[in-house]
Amino acid sequence: MARRxxxxxxxxxxxxxxxGAATKVCLPEGPDEFARMLARRGSRRPVVIGDDRALMRAVSLLHRQRELAECVLSVVPVGGALSLAGSLGVPTGAVAAARAVLDGVERRxxxxVDDSDGVVLGALRIPPLSGAPDHAGVPTPGRPWLRTCQSLVRTLVPPRPVSAPGxxxxxxxxxxxxxxxxxxxxxxxEGVSVMPGDSGEAEVEVRPVSVGAEASALMARGRTVTVSGAHFRYRADAVVSGPVRRRTWTVWEGALGLTLPSRS
Incomplete structure (x- = not known):
């Protein structure tokens, strides 16, 4: 993808x-070939040239193979979505990133990691619900029988405030x-955000709905974060998952070894 x-x-x-180093260049044509090449790396240090999705794919594969702790990963960000790599400290210019691969140092x-073995490198966010469901007053094209039932229910039950459609x-x-x-x-x-810290704990922020005066965010730190309730979706890095009713995330301290520029 990066080549294109x-x-x-x-x-x-x-x-x-x-x-600057002896290299073996691999050009996978798809996710399956990418996984095979990563599994066959032997003693060589893998360098991912690609965007945030390629970085997440490599980390997820190594984690599922339980080889992440023994592997030091290097990244040269190339492509459209590079914000995750940049937030981890990887230079987003090709030359600077390649030099960091050669001269940088390993940082843990x-x-x-969630209870379905999903990995979050940067940020986890749970946004507000995307909109009201059909039965909350949003028109339902193509279902006249349902619209009739909704009208009957609205005559029997006092209306309640709902968000604007969409x-x-x-x-x-x-x-x-x-x-x-x-x-x-x-x-x-209004939303929940969770980010890995740098001391074995996650940083959690919950933003309550404001009623009158603006509500202050609720902050906490800890090793495990569990969210439960109505079906919700969450965005882990750049991937949207769900809906789920319950999910627990646990901090894996120092789990990812990444080559980053040495601090001067």
Whole structure:
């Protein structure tokens, strides 16, 4: 993919790497071939030339193979989506990143791992609900019988405020950090964010819905974060998952070894 989006940057990165070290260049044509090449790396240090998706794919594969602790990964960001690599400290220019591969140092970074073995490198976010469901008053094209039932229900039950069609609606979630409830189902929230820290703990922020004066964010730190409640979706790095009713994330301290520029 990187060759198709920015072939010149890929060529520059290969030239810089080849000039400074013995390299074996692999050009996988798809995810399956990418996985096979990574599994056959032997004692060689893998260098991923690609965007954030390629980085996440490599980390996820190594984690599922339980080989992440023994592997030091290097990255040369190339492509359109590079914000994750940049947030981890990787230079986003091809030349600077390739030089960091050659001259940089290994740093161990914390990861979040969920109870389905999913990995989060950067940020986890749970946004508000995307909109009200059909039965909350949104028109339902092509279902006249359902619209009739909805009209009957509305005549029997007093209406309640709902979000505008397609607009975000508050979520009702229970958020627990190390077993202690930070927010419960009776307090609607606008969003939840969780990020790996740098000391074996995650940083958790919950934004309650404002009523009148602006509500202050609820902050906490801990090794495990459990979110439960109504079906919710979450965005881990650049991937949207769900809906789920419950998910627990645990900090794996120092799980990812990444080559980064040495601090001067």
């Amino acid at each position: 989006t920015d072939g010149e940057s890929v060529r520059i990165a290969k030239d810089v790497l080849s000039a 970074l914390d990861l979040l 607009g975000p609606a508050p979520s009702r979630l229970r958020v627990e950090v190390d077993g202690v409830t930070l927010v419960d189902l009776d307090q609607p929230v």
